[in-house]
Amino acid sequence: MFEDLKEKAVTWRAGNGYTEKGGVIVFFQGEVQGWCNALRDPQHWQPGCLAVDQFGLVYQAVGGNAQDGANSWQIMLSL
Template sequence: MSELIETLRATAIRWRAGNQEHRGGVVLVWQGSVYGWKNSLRDAGHERPGVYAVDEAGQVFIAEGGDDDNGAKCWVAADSAST
């Protein structure tokens, strides 16, 4: 999992470098590709389970529970130290 976390962080850093008008917030990643940005980590129900969100500090969160039709139930910190 720690390799995945580092890959997600690198993906977000590259995206931020090319989209500097979007400061702070979270970069949203689905299946390895950035698909969006939000100014804050919001209701997981607007995202599908399995989406990752990477904040400016490099913290990574994953949308869990729920389903593709109704959205995820919650955001969970993906802690690379515990994997």
């Protein structure tokens, strides 16, 4: 389900020198928005943003609103 997103994250990491830095790559509407060294501060991200860590785990910013940001990060399970 998230394979395209995971591929984009790996490609972005490789192209930008983040392959060994951990952290997460944050996406909004399928486009990379940036890298963070840790998954935190959901209020800085709009609900619906997705974050992919170096292990391929995917998290979604949930709750809140576009103006005030999300309330939390929730792990997404793909079967």
